[in-house]
Amino acid sequence: MSATGIGAAVRRKEDIRFVTGRGQYTDDIARPGETRAVFVRSPHARARIRQVDVSAAKNMPGVVDVLTGRQLAADKIGNLICGWMIHSKDGSPMKMAPHPALAAETVNFVGDPVAVVIAETVAQARDAAERVKVDYEVLPAVVDPAKARSGPQIHAVAPGNTIYEWALGDSKAVDAAFAAARHVTRLDIINNRLIPNAIEPRAALAEYDAGTDRLTLWNTSQNPHVARLVISAFVGLAPEHKLRVIAPDVGGGFGSKIFIYPEEVVCLWAARKLRRPVKWTAERSESFLADAHGRDHVTHAELALDAHGKILALRVKTIANLGAYMSTFSSSVPTYLYATLMSGQYDIPHIYCEVDAVYTNTVPVDAYRGAGRPEATFVVERLVEVAAREMGIDPAELRERNFIKSFPHQTPVIMTYDAGDYHASLKKAMELADVKGFNKRKRESARRGKLRGLGYSTYIEACGIAPSRAVGSLGCGVGLWESAEVRVNPTGTVEVLTGTHAHGQGHETTFAQLVSERLGIPIENVSVVHGDTDKVQFGMGTYGSRSAAVGMSALVKAIDKVIDKAKKVAAHMLEASEGDIEFKDGKFTVAGTDKSAAWGEVALNAYIAHKFAGQDLEPGLKETAFYDPTNFTFPAGCHICEVEVDAETGKTEIVNWTAVDDFGTVVNPMIVEGQVHGGIAQGVGQALLEGAVYDNNGQLVTGSLMDYTMPRAYDLPSFKVGLTETKSPSNPLGIKGCGEAGAIAAPAAVINAITDAIGSEDVSMPATAATVWAALQRVQPARRAAA
Amino acid sequence: MYDFAFHRPTTVRQAAGLLARNPEAKLLAGGHSLLPVMKQRLASPSALIDLSLVEGLAGVEQKGRSIVIGAMTRHADVANSRVLQEVMPGLAMVPASIGDPQVRNRGTIGGSLANNDPNADYPAAVLGLGATIITNKRRIAADDFFTGLFSTALEEGEIITKVSFPIAKKAAYEKFKHPASGFALVGVFVSKRGSEIRVAVTGAGANGVFRVKSFEDALKKRFAAKSLEGMSIPATGLNSDIHGSAEYRAHLVGVLARRAVAKATA
């Protein structure tokens, strides 16, 4: 291992820029003549728009124009789309309702944009936005996914507000296994709705160049090429070659910045219409209302076991709330990113998972850190823990008895797990967590009047998203390969162009580590370029823990090509045959001689091309590669959470956290640890603190940080983090991915610990002090009666 | 935010004069309650009268058997006050529990009391110690000051200049933080000064801060946590929202009162 190569805890190169305030985010970019947009949003969850009167607003100082949904429709701007087709059990396609970027006829959630005011300054735009008079006919709304079927029909295309009724697995085999089971564990689960809250709010800046008839969009995107594709091919604003999308520094995404949103479409449309750059930056309260939320499942799940605690079958029925419109990838999250992970780390012969997706009058729901996999893990890990308790088997032991032990393993829900060692991570985590000493600690807590509990989560996820052929067969509208280009400059420094996009992950460091190691050059001599469709030819962006597993695999291929070409150049320089050239530590040598050429000399020679004639070798040193993975990757591990519950107040304190993860090859352990920490924080947030609440009228009760609880440093303990390693066989580096693991593992670990502490399974998320106290009140009379 | 005029008087008199001439004006202290609602466009004063240049409004002093705190004294300065740590650390617990360092470095006692947020911390201390609010016009007893949600006995044009707290031998504050905002979901301040015993509760009441007579009576027999064993208050009239039912808040009042007394007698 070199000091800056794979496996080295290299300090993040990008951090100097970020911590000294020199990052360039969308809102930092200023274009000459720029105007500011403010959206007029629906205050009602559901209403018909009778009329929009913009006359008063247009006369306000500084106003350039006020545009409405009807104008957008008149200009034939296309709808936003969901790019993953899901078919119902009966074979019918999902019911995708039209989603205009500005509502013209009806509004369907509080925050649905109706009009946009474009003015010289934000303050002027805001003043004018208050003068836009929208005449609404308020209609009844439905917000609870469990009641969506019987609620007022939101879209003409979707009777019963049902988008699809989908299923995966063999229901007959599952029924038979349940009939033969010795024990059945049943749980009703609500996977709470979450609001992402990336620290940088969404923003868009659009500019039209009449000279070239080209549009440029700067936006807060995790995948600018996909944004360009959708905006071109579906919304129809401009063909791809006439649209440049730049996602500059982006301050966190967690999934919420994957999607193509109305605001960026409107800014592009307005910029061309008005011939002025148009910028919009969300306020935090707008982010609450209008960013895609996450999770929001209502589930009934059942686990069948034999007398020895061997799992026989799993049956799951979920209602997934997709909100008022189908967001870009929303259909895939509760289906192929959810049901396919229901086997967990276990050898489960039969699984049947039904998912009904519904519309409600709430902001769209789409992928959020983990996307489907946290929901699946929560179902499986809660069931397993509860089954163990009900059967009087130690929860770790029950898991051991059911672990998959040989690979490859075909689950009954599509996935083929290719590598893993679940016993190893459980064992190591139990040691690090000192599970042996738990009972002693529990007694000590009891002496202080505290209830102590311990919970496991042996999670699995499918990352490295994704083999194109596989996702294509499941309905995905795009392939999920990745591209990389390596440009060697004449002096030997290197630019890497990647189709992935970093918004906190540290690609500028990790991708450079790979180049530094493979080419034997200093890491300072490598820079990473991403997020600009004019520079990077194409790429699928960053989500689903894919950038290292897929993006760096493409980079490996491109580096290999560069080395091959450089060897040819070196052969000419050293007057040797190509087969005799060896490349190591940044030096080309001729086997069996002392002749050598340094990396920089070869790079220079590739460009000056004095040493070779044009026919057999082209000048230059630049290679591109596309990489399509052969399988998903399967990061897995064991998290153990230990809590103390204050029986008097119901407040939970997390006193110990142990995470042992198998991410395959680790490129930068410091960055990986940071990803684990952040993921756990988000998972703990879901388990203890966060929950989006709409009232029955569809008003967002948790519309600000005064009511929506984000995790803070004081909510978290110091984490004990460990690794085990089985390499992924499906990519050249053996990487599995680490970005979502914490958020996937954590919720079940926390709830398993709390329920262990209080002796009741009746705890929903977020398990706030008030919730846990109420659960304690429900168990205590029962206990007293039993005593 | 809408446009407003900005005034920076240097005396209380000037400030009062400006208020009298601008009925739509608002005093500006730390700005940590007022500015957020202005930014959300929920308040639109025609003018702000900034008190930060007014002399003599800040400081914590012992005057005989009282602690006198100037209206413009920042939460951090009260929390860290040497005299207060010496003579009545229980009172210092209150500003120390407010918000985060930024809020504590800006927010003031006068602003907090004038605002009377039902979840604010200071009202519990003021009522729980039987303090006196001193304005440019009069002295108002704590028991008469807090009149309901975000409302006080302050009249138009009245400016809080200081607050006088009698020094209690035993005093403590116990706060259960609202998980999101960090304000008091419930906060209980207890004090014992000679035979005067006070228990004041913030956060729980639908009408803001209130005293708990039954607890005070129980503590009169013996000022000890044990005296409150098993006690709580009726849930009727308490706040109920997504962060806690009225029953939960009622229960917390009992728990926190016991813990506060235990702290005060430790």
Ligand SMILES: Cc1cc2nc3c(=O)[nH]c(=O)nc-3n(C[C@H](O)[C@H](O)[C@H](O)COP(=O)(O)OP(=O)(O)OC[C@H]3O[C@@H](n4cnc5c(N)ncnc54)[C@H](O)[C@@H]3O)c2cc1C
């Ligand atoms: C993020 C955050 C967290 C917070 N957390 C807490 C918390 O945990 N607990 C808590 O109690 N508070 C909390 N606060 C509120 C904080 O303590 C405020 O600073 C305080 O409530 C108001 O004081 P101020 O000096 O900022 O007043 P300002 O905002 O300047 O004014 C508030 C009101 O009082 C009036 N006013 C100000 N001074 C006087 C005066 N001398 N005489 C008459 N009227 C006056 C103003 O006109 C205005 O109407 C928090 C605030 C924020 C922003």
